[in-house]
Amino acid sequence: MKLFYGWVVVAAGGLLGCVAIGSVFSLAVFLQPMADATGWSRTGVSSAMTIVFLVMGVAAFGWGALTDRFGPLPVVLSGAILLGLGIALASRASSLLEFQLIYGLLVGGAIGAVFIPTMTTVTGWFEKHRSLAVSLVSAGMGVAPMTVSPFASWLITNYDWRTAQLVIAILAWVVLVPTAFLVRRAPQVIDERERIAAPPGMTMGAADPGLTAGQALRSPQFWVLSLTYFCCCATHSGPIFHTVSYAVACGLPIMAAVTIYSVEGLAGLGGRILFGLAGDRFGAKRVLVIGLFAQALGAGAYFFVRQLSEFYAVAAVFGLIYGGIMPLYAVIAREYFPMRIMGTVLGASTIFSSLGMALGPAVGGWIFDTTGGYGWLYIASAGMGLGAMLIALLFPPFPSQQRAVTQPA
Numbered sequence: 001m002k003l004f005y006g007w008v009v010v011a012a013g014g015l016l017g018c019v020a021i022g023s024v025f026s027l028a029v030f031l032q033p034m035a036d037a038t039g040w041s042r043t044g045v046s047s048a049m050t051i052v053f054l055v056m057g058v059a060a061f062g063w064g065a066l067t068d069r070f071g072p073l074p075v076v077l078s079g080a081i082l083l084g085l086g087i088a089l090a091s092r093a094s095s096l097l098e099f100q101l102i103y104g105l106l107v108g109g110a111i112g113a114v115f116i117p118t119m120t121t122v123t124g125w126f127e128k129h130r131s132l133a134v135s136l137v138s139a140g141m142g143v144a145p146m147t148v149s150p151f152a153s154w155l156i157t158n159y160d161w162r163t164a165q166l167v168i169a170i171l172a173w174v175v176l177v178p179t180a181f182l183v184r185r186a187p188q189v190i191d192e193r194e195r196i197a198a199p200p201g202m203t204m205g206a207a208d209p210g211l212t213a214g215q216a217l218r219s220p221q222f223w224v225l226s227l228t229y230f231c232c233c234a235t236h237s238g239p240i241f242h243t244v245s246y247a248v249a250c251g252l253p254i255m256a257a258v259t260i261y262s263v264e265g266l267a268g269l270g271g272r273i274l275f276g277l278a279g280d281r282f283g284a285k286r287v288l289v290i291g292l293f294a295q296a297l298g299a300g301a302y303f304f305v306r307q308l309s310e311f312y313a314v315a316a317v318f319g320l321i322y323g324g325i326m327p328l329y330a331v332i333a334r335e336y337f338p339m340r341i342m343g344t345v346l347g348a349s350t351i352f353s354s355l356g357m358a359l360g361p362a363v364g365g366w367i368f369d370t371t372g373g374y375g376w377l378y379i380a381s382a383g384m385g386l387g388a389m390l391i392a393l394l395f396p397p398f399p400s401q402q403r404a405v406t407q408p409a
Contacts, residue, residue: 005125006122008182009121009122009182009183009184010133012118012180012183013119013121013122013140013183014140014143015179016076016140016176016183017114017138017139018141018144018148019140019144019148019171019172020080020110020114020115021115021140021141022143022144023083023168023172024052024083024107024111025148025240026148026149026165027045028241028244028245028261029244029258029261030045030156030165031045031046031245033156033161034161037160040099041369042365043362043368045096045099046242046364046365047361047362047365048099048104049358049362050359050361050362051100051103051105051358052103052104052111052358053108053354053355053361054108054358055109056109057350057352057358058351059108059111059112060346060351061112061344061347061348061350062347063079063347064116064117064342064343064344064347064348064350065343065347067121067343068340068342068344071184071185072118072121072183072184073183073184075113075117076114076118076180077180079109079110079111079112079114079117079176079180080110080114080177080179080180082106082110083106083107083169084169084170084172084173085106085110086102086105086106086107086109086110087103087166089102090103090106090165091161091165091169112350116346117343121183121185121186123331123333123339123342124339128280130331131278131280131284131328132276132280133276134327134331135272135273135275135328136273136276138272138326139268139273139323141268143265146262146266146269150258150259151171153254153255153258211338211341212341216341216344216345219336220396222336222337222345222348222349224392224394224395225329225332225333226348226352226353227391228288228329228388228395229329229349229350229353230352230355231385231387231391232295232326233354233356233357234355234356234357234359234360234388235296235299235382235388236295236299236360236381236385237358238359238360238380238381239299239302239381240264240322241361241364242361242364242368243264243302244258245257245374247308247311249368249373249374250305250307252311260315263316264319265319267317267318268323272323272324272326272327274320275287275291275325275327276327278324279328279331285392288329288392289389289393291324291325291328292388293389295318295385295388296382296383296385296388299318299378299381299382299385300382300385301317302314302318302381303375303378303382329349330346332395333345
């Protein structure tokens with residue numbers, strides 16, 4: 001039985017996501033050691049991650065458009081090379097500003113070239129199991145806290161932070177560059193005007209095939225998608241980035257604190273599979289709305305925890321939820337928009353999600369430096385999560401659903 005190549009793309013995308021996202025978020029493990037070694041404030045170091053997310057959003061829009069035109073391979077390969085270069089150069093930074101600019105600009109630009117093209121490409125390979133396939137790609141990010149983060153923690157306990165980051169940069173090159181060559185565009189982009197016969201599993205999208213990129217970016221569904229994405233990411237970015245530091249502030253040793261991050265990541269891996277299956281079964285929009293409400297409750301629950309067992313319990317639930325809902329945005333976008341502009345649409349929506357992700361690290365660092373704790377961070381995150389759920393309720397019906405209603409009997 002011949003293997004459907006779409007699943008190879010899924011596996012490659014999962015590995016790319018694991019190493020790329022894990023390498024970037026390893027900064028959370030380095031936060032306290034870097035502040036102690038250099039005298040830089042937590043707000044200052046955290047702001048480098050804020051710049052990453054801001055740059056990632058803008059870059060993803062450009063990378064997405066390039067993916068639509070030239071395919072994913074040259075884009076993903078460029079991102080793999082740029083990611084290792086950015087982390088390697090940042091490890092040599094002699095000042096906080098230099099670190100912020102190198103890490104923020106180069107690493108942020110690189111992440112935009114890895115994540116969006118792989119997610120976009122996978123949506124073009126699948127129809128029947130699209131939610132599951134996209135979720136499995138996203139599962140690579142869920143594996144990152146169980147692999148890259150513990151490795152970064154081991155490095156920082158045995159070497160200085162500069163050496164540790166340089167090793168992670170080399171690891172990124174070794175894994176990402178060869179894997180990039182496995183990411184190929186689906187052999188045919190199918191729309192309703194052409195009705196081309198497709199291999200098993202290929203896309204027969206429901207979106208209007210004549211929709212242009214300009215029309216898509218002005219549409220109500222794009223704006224509901226993007227604003228929901230923004231609030232969703234603003235909900236979990238602070239808890240994700242500052243959980244390790246929060247646990248240490250509660251008196252837990254650094255190695256124990258990192259295991260909380262790993263529990264969150266493991267739960268997120270299961271959540272991606274669970275929510276992917278649920279999205280295929282019950283509909284991505286319905287599952288997303290329920291998940292956003294649960295995510296808000298999970299973020300707020302961190303306010304009440306102090307002990308390791310309590311951290312584990314909340315991390316398991318919170319990771320399951322936010323890990324599960326994130327891939328659903330690409331699935332929803334594919335229902336509204338044709339494949340030939342998916343890179344542009346997802347890239348543009350990533351600008352909004354990146355703005356949301358940028359809030360958490362900087363705001364959380366500022367809250368800690370100002371109040372001496374993280375309590376208000378989790379309260380604000382819960383409120384933002386409820387806002388995301390309310391916006392998601394405004395999603396219009398999918399084009400396929402509208403056609404089903406208006407189809408004559």
